[in-house]
Amino acid sequence: MQSWSIVHLCTYIGAPASEPSQRQSILERERERMDVVAAAATGYGGEEGVVRFGIIGCAEIARKVSRAIRLAPNAVVVAVGSRTLEKSRRFIADNWLDPAAVVAYGSYEEVLDDARVDAVYLPLPTSLHVQWAVAAAGKGKHLLLEKPTALCASDLDKILAACDAAGVQFMDSTMWMHHPRTAAMRRLLSDPDRFGQLRSVHSIFTFAGEPDFLENDIRVKPDLDALGALGDVGWYCIRSILWAADYQLPKTAIALRGHITNKAGVILSCGSSLVWEDGKVATFHCSFLSHLTMEVSVIGTRGTLHLSDFVIPFEQNSASFTFASDAWFTELVTGWQPLPSKHVVNTDLPQEARMVVEFSRLVKRIKDHASKPDKQWPEITTKTQLVLDAVKASIDKGCEPVDIAY
Amino acid sequence: MQSWSIVHLCTYIGAPASEPSQRQSILERERERMDVVAAAATGYGGEEGVVRFGIIGCAEIARKVSRAIRLAPNAVVVAVGSRTLEKSRRFIADNWLDPAAVVAYGSYEEVLDDARVDAVYLPLPTSLHVQWAVAAAGKGKHLLLEKPTALCASDLDKILAACDAAGVQFMDSTMWMHHPRTAAMRRLLSDPDRFGQLRSVHSIFTFAGEPDFLENDIRVKPDLDALGALGDVGWYCIRSILWAADYQLPKTAIALRGHITNKAGVILSCGSSLVWEDGKVATFHCSFLSHLTMEVSVIGTRGTLHLSDFVIPFEQNSASFTFASDAWFTELVTGWQPLPSKHVVNTDLPQEARMVVEFSRLVKRIKDHASKPDKQWPEITTKTQLVLDAVKASIDKGCEPVDIAY
Known part of the structure; x- marks a missing residue:
C-alpha cells in the first residue's frame, strides 16, 4: 500500500525517463550509446561540423566531462594532454575514447598547439587555472573551465581578459545550470502570480570526505585548491543563491562563525549569510565533513521552491523539485492547502552533456558565423567568484x- | 504515468491513514468523532477520571486546542474564561463544547477559582504570561502554556518557580514535539550507524502575514508579543535545532544581519547562526513576510534528515520525512546511491491531541499517585527561551x- 499523500500535483516535463536503463551501470549504457552518439555527431557534419575538444589534465572529473563531450552531438574529443604521455594514453583507453581519433599528449602545451583543437576543457587544480586558461585563450582556444574558476576574482579577471582579447567563448563547468529542471524552476520563480518577490534563499552542499580525501585530495591542499570546501562545494551554494536572485549581487557577505580549517588553513566547513539592499537575505553552508546533502530552499512572498539534489540530481535522466504557491493552513491550522506540488523533469542527455552542447553551440556560432562570444556566462562566473571572494x-x-x- | 523515482524506500509507521476522511472538512470529522471521544473519556472513568481543563483566553489557537482536549481520551474542557462572559459563551457555542458541562466565565480569575479545574491552557498574549501563569500555579493548576512562553528567560523562571512551588506540571504548547513522526525521526538521529554524529541543523519557518495581520495582530504589537516573528515562528526553529542537538545548548548565538522590524520595533523577519563548542553549527530563518515554509535539515556525519512541514504537518493524520544514510555518488558522479528514503508516519490523533494526552498523563500521575512533576518539559522550554533571549x-x-x- 502506498499513499503519496504529500504529492498533490505532479507535472512531467521532457522525454519520459527510460526506467530499465537507469538500472544498468553507466558503463553498460555507455557502450550502447556509442553508436548513437557517433551517428548524431555525423549528423552535425562529422568532425568538421562539431566542436573539437582538447582535455588538459586527467582529473577524475575529466572522466565525467569526456563522456559528456561524447554524449553531446555537437562535440568530440580530439586530444588529451597530461603531464605524462602514459597517463594521457591510459585516460583515453579507460574512457572509451578512440585511440585512432584522439591524440595523447605528454604535456598541456601540445594540446594548445594542436590546430585541430577548437576548445579546451580545463580541470586542473585551481592554482593552475590562471596560467593555463590564459595560455589556452592566447592560442585561440575556447575555454570550458572547471570550478572554482580562480583563487580570487582578480585572477578570474585575467582569464576573462585573455578570452576577451582572443574572442573566444568562456564558460565555467557548473553543470546543474544546464539541466532542464533549472529552466523549469526559473519559469516558476519568474512568475509573480505564483512566486511573488524573492525574500530569501538557503543553500546547503556538504559531503563527508573519507580520511584519505581529507589528507591527500587536491581540494584540501593550500598550494592547489586553497579555497577548500568554499571553492569546491560552496561555489555551488553561491551560484544557486545568485541564480535564485536572478544574478542580482548581494550588498554584503558575512561569514558564519564556526568554520573549520585543516592544519594548513584550508577551509573544510563554512557558511555565510548574504544581504541585499532591498531586504532579501540568503544563507549557505558547505562542508567536507558532513553527509552528502544538497538542499536549496527559495522563498518568495507567494511561493516556495525546494529541492534536495540541486548539484547532482539523484538520477541521471529524471529530476524533481517541489513548489508551493499561496499555501495556507486548513481550518484550525491542522494541515496545508494547497499542498506543495512535485514537478518531475526528464532529460535524455545528462546535465553535463547539455552543458557541453550549450558551450559548443556558442563556439560554433563564433566559428561559423563570426559571432561575438556570449557574455552572460562569464558574467555569472564573475559574480559567483566575487561573492566567494567576499565570503x-x-x-x-x-x-x-x-x-x-561589481 | 507516474514515476516516483526519487522515493527509494517507503516505510509506514502507525495506523493506516483513513484517506476518505481526510477529504471531509474538519467540522464534519468533528461531529463524527464527538461520540467516540465521549465514550473514550468515559473509558477513562468519566469526568472524574480525566484531567479537567480550564481555558483562559479565547484566542484563535484556543479553538484548535479545545478541540485537541476533546479528542484526547484523558482530558475534558470544564471551563472557559474570557474578559467578557459573552465571549466565553460564544467560544463554547462555536467550538462544540457542551454548555451544560462547560462553565463560561467573564474573567480569568474565576477559572482559577473553580475547584473542578485541574489544569489551565493559557493562550494569552505573551506579555500577560507571567501574571496569569504564576496565578494559575498559585491556585494549584497544572499549566499548558502557549509559546513563546515568556518575553525573556527570567520571566519564564518566575513561571517555573511558581509551578515548582505548587508541585504542578508545566508544559509549553509546542505541538509537533508530540507527533509520532518526531519520535520516528529521533530514532534515526540516535543511531550512530545510520546518522553518525550531528554536524549541522538548518531550520526555516516563515509565513506571509496579510496586511491586516501585519497591522493589527497581537504578534506585531510591542505591548503584547514584543518578540514578534522571533517569538512566534522563530520559537519553533530554535526548538527544532535544540531537538536535533538532543537539547545540548549552543555556546553562542549570532543574529544574522538583515532582520526587519516594524515601526514599533517588533521583529518581522530575522535569523541567527548558532555555534556549539564541539564544532556543530546551526542556522535558522523566521519571518512574517515570506510564503509559508517549514523546512528542517539535520545533517550528521553519516546521514541527512529533511522535512518540509515540521511545525504543522501537511496533513493531519499522516506525515513524512526523508532520510538518507551513507549516500554517495554513482560511478562518474551522475547520481546518488542509495537514494534518500521517504518515511511516512500515520497517526490517529493529531499532534495537538497527542500533546494534551501526554500532558494529561503527567498530570494524572501527580493527581492519582502523588508523583513529582516531570522536569524534562520545563527544561526544554527553558533552553528554548534561553536561545531565543540570546538571539x-x-x-x-x-x-x-x-x-x-544555562
Whole structure:
C-alpha cells in the first residue's frame, strides 16, 4: 500500500525517463550509446561540423566531462594532454575514447598547439587555472573551465581578459545550470502570480570526505585548491543563491562563525549569510565533513521552491523539485492547502552533456558565423567568484561584514 | 504515468491513514468523532477520571486546542474564561463544547477559582504570561502554556518557580514535539550507524502575514508579543535545532544581519547562526513576510534528515520525512546511491491531541499517585527561551555574538 499523500500535483516535463536503463551501470549504457552518439555527431557534419575538444589534465572529473563531450552531438574529443604521455594514453583507453581519433599528449602545451583543437576543457587544480586558461585563450582556444574558476576574482579577471582579447567563448563547468529542471524552476520563480518577490534563499552542499580525501585530495591542499570546501562545494551554494536572485549581487557577505580549517588553513566547513539592499537575505553552508546533502530552499512572498539534489540530481535522466504557491493552513491550522506540488523533469542527455552542447553551440556560432562570444556566462562566473571572494575575506576578518562591489 | 523515482524506500509507521476522511472538512470529522471521544473519556472513568481543563483566553489557537482536549481520551474542557462572559459563551457555542458541562466565565480569575479545574491552557498574549501563569500555579493548576512562553528567560523562571512551588506540571504548547513522526525521526538521529554524529541543523519557518495581520495582530504589537516573528515562528526553529542537538545548548548565538522590524520595533523577519563548542553549527530563518515554509535539515556525519512541514504537518493524520544514510555518488558522479528514503508516519490523533494526552498523563500521575512533576518539559522550554533571549540580545547588539549560559 502506498499513499503519496504529500504529492498533490505532479507535472512531467521532457522525454519520459527510460526506467530499465537507469538500472544498468553507466558503463553498460555507455557502450550502447556509442553508436548513437557517433551517428548524431555525423549528423552535425562529422568532425568538421562539431566542436573539437582538447582535455588538459586527467582529473577524475575529466572522466565525467569526456563522456559528456561524447554524449553531446555537437562535440568530440580530439586530444588529451597530461603531464605524462602514459597517463594521457591510459585516460583515453579507460574512457572509451578512440585511440585512432584522439591524440595523447605528454604535456598541456601540445594540446594548445594542436590546430585541430577548437576548445579546451580545463580541470586542473585551481592554482593552475590562471596560467593555463590564459595560455589556452592566447592560442585561440575556447575555454570550458572547471570550478572554482580562480583563487580570487582578480585572477578570474585575467582569464576573462585573455578570452576577451582572443574572442573566444568562456564558460565555467557548473553543470546543474544546464539541466532542464533549472529552466523549469526559473519559469516558476519568474512568475509573480505564483512566486511573488524573492525574500530569501538557503543553500546547503556538504559531503563527508573519507580520511584519505581529507589528507591527500587536491581540494584540501593550500598550494592547489586553497579555497577548500568554499571553492569546491560552496561555489555551488553561491551560484544557486545568485541564480535564485536572478544574478542580482548581494550588498554584503558575512561569514558564519564556526568554520573549520585543516592544519594548513584550508577551509573544510563554512557558511555565510548574504544581504541585499532591498531586504532579501540568503544563507549557505558547505562542508567536507558532513553527509552528502544538497538542499536549496527559495522563498518568495507567494511561493516556495525546494529541492534536495540541486548539484547532482539523484538520477541521471529524471529530476524533481517541489513548489508551493499561496499555501495556507486548513481550518484550525491542522494541515496545508494547497499542498506543495512535485514537478518531475526528464532529460535524455545528462546535465553535463547539455552543458557541453550549450558551450559548443556558442563556439560554433563564433566559428561559423563570426559571432561575438556570449557574455552572460562569464558574467555569472564573475559574480559567483566575487561573492566567494567576499565570503573568504569575511572569514579572514573574523566574520566581519564584507561589501561586494561589481 | 507516474514515476516516483526519487522515493527509494517507503516505510509506514502507525495506523493506516483513513484517506476518505481526510477529504471531509474538519467540522464534519468533528461531529463524527464527538461520540467516540465521549465514550473514550468515559473509558477513562468519566469526568472524574480525566484531567479537567480550564481555558483562559479565547484566542484563535484556543479553538484548535479545545478541540485537541476533546479528542484526547484523558482530558475534558470544564471551563472557559474570557474578559467578557459573552465571549466565553460564544467560544463554547462555536467550538462544540457542551454548555451544560462547560462553565463560561467573564474573567480569568474565576477559572482559577473553580475547584473542578485541574489544569489551565493559557493562550494569552505573551506579555500577560507571567501574571496569569504564576496565578494559575498559585491556585494549584497544572499549566499548558502557549509559546513563546515568556518575553525573556527570567520571566519564564518566575513561571517555573511558581509551578515548582505548587508541585504542578508545566508544559509549553509546542505541538509537533508530540507527533509520532518526531519520535520516528529521533530514532534515526540516535543511531550512530545510520546518522553518525550531528554536524549541522538548518531550520526555516516563515509565513506571509496579510496586511491586516501585519497591522493589527497581537504578534506585531510591542505591548503584547514584543518578540514578534522571533517569538512566534522563530520559537519553533530554535526548538527544532535544540531537538536535533538532543537539547545540548549552543555556546553562542549570532543574529544574522538583515532582520526587519516594524515601526514599533517588533521583529518581522530575522535569523541567527548558532555555534556549539564541539564544532556543530546551526542556522535558522523566521519571518512574517515570506510564503509559508517549514523546512528542517539535520545533517550528521553519516546521514541527512529533511522535512518540509515540521511545525504543522501537511496533513493531519499522516506525515513524512526523508532520510538518507551513507549516500554517495554513482560511478562518474551522475547520481546518488542509495537514494534518500521517504518515511511516512500515520497517526490517529493529531499532534495537538497527542500533546494534551501526554500532558494529561503527567498530570494524572501527580493527581492519582502523588508523583513529582516531570522536569524534562520545563527544561526544554527553558533552553528554548534561553536561545531565543540570546538571539534577541544579539539583534539588539548589532549582531554581535552572545554567549548562552544555562
